[in-house]
Amino acid sequence: MHPIQLFDPESSTFTYILRAASGREAVIIDPVDKQWERDTLQLDRLGLKLAYVLETHAHADHVTSAGKLREMTGAKAAVPSGCCIPPADVQLHHGDVLRFGDNEEIKVLHTPGHTAGSMSFVWHGNVFTGDTLLINGCGRTDFQSGSAGALYGSVTNELFTLPDENLVWPGHDYSGQSVSTIGWEKRNNSRLANRDKQSFIELMGNLNLPRPKLIDIAVPANQNLGLPQGA
Template sequence: MTKGGAIVRTGDKIGIKQLFDDDSSTYTYLLWDPDTKDAVVVDPVDIQVDRDIAAANELGLNLVYGVNTHAHADHITGTWLLKQKVKGLQSVISEASKAKADIHIHHGDRIVFGSRYIEARATPGHTEGCLSYVADDQSFVLTGDALLIMGCGRTDFQGGSAETLYESVHSQIFSLPDGTIVYPAHDYKGRTQSSVGDEKENNPRLGSGKTKAEYVEIMANLNLNYPKHIDVAVPANLRCGAPDV
């Protein structure tokens, strides 16, 4: 079929490269149209911007957007730095995040690069402004902190709500085909991906037939430490990663 003047062949996949930041255990993703090489970078980390640009250049990509799943609490986004170094790149985040960006998006909006796109699905609960991004062929979903591999993001700050996150994951992520690959924003055990089917069946917080009440009880008793970078990261991320001047 044709899209936007380009040929999309049956079986073609969006190009994807997963990059990792050791300090915050953050996954950054390069996504691109294999034909046009137009690309987006999702959840960049400020100290890894040169790495991301080098990876894009090595692949011959034209970076169009710097996208965030939400205003992170554990690292400063690299979108502002990317805008200084990549001509024409625009920053993207949800309107609900209340963070600065060139473009604010909502549930159902599409981020188009070349003839491909990712669709934004609102998945609040970890924060009020969380979005997950689904590939146009539903082959993968970038879940941010809403759904992690055999876990999920915490729900005790930044407008978080365990009840809301349960509904978000079940309605917007677990409704995808079982074979859809899950790419999270973080992993702390060296795992790189999962699948919707595996998470529905085995996730100890949200899967295995857990009821909302059971999930809320689990989240209420995590007793997690305060994130070590939150006091610096959140204000910076509300500025799109720009310095405080």
């Protein structure tokens, strides 16, 4: 089973809708505030009822629509327990399983490094990696309690131990790519393939990336599910 992949061009963010094989329930991963109308229209078009809104982490480059979607649909917001998002309905921990539809299961993996609380989600041979593992790259590790060493461990010990044929659906892409596989990333990822932990840490420490423009707005907003403070 494949997800429905949607894209926000302003933040280069992927949002995913997972639909149950039977029944009408669905889950959405990493929705973007400016795209809530698109996302609800897609759900309506397919006759789907939203059961969960999932976040892979507290994003620094866009504001989530999780709170708005929860209000509109009655879905539960499920978030990584280490990301300080107290208004969520469900605080996720490593090894948790989320169930929706008749027999659908999403396995939760704690994959810190981009942020301390970052998580990935496994469903039917698909893994949604957020900013932990990107296509031919990975998320930065220089803010929000990021750690290059932790990210290296998350990828090598959790994600790269999944079957090679598992499809990798990242949280972002900046080069017009949409999906990869665990096997391809293990062999070819320009930051991680055939690289030991120390050289990866050195690589990440020398990226000298600019500070995300929206970080001071996005992170506090996302820690409140994208809703105004006090809402």
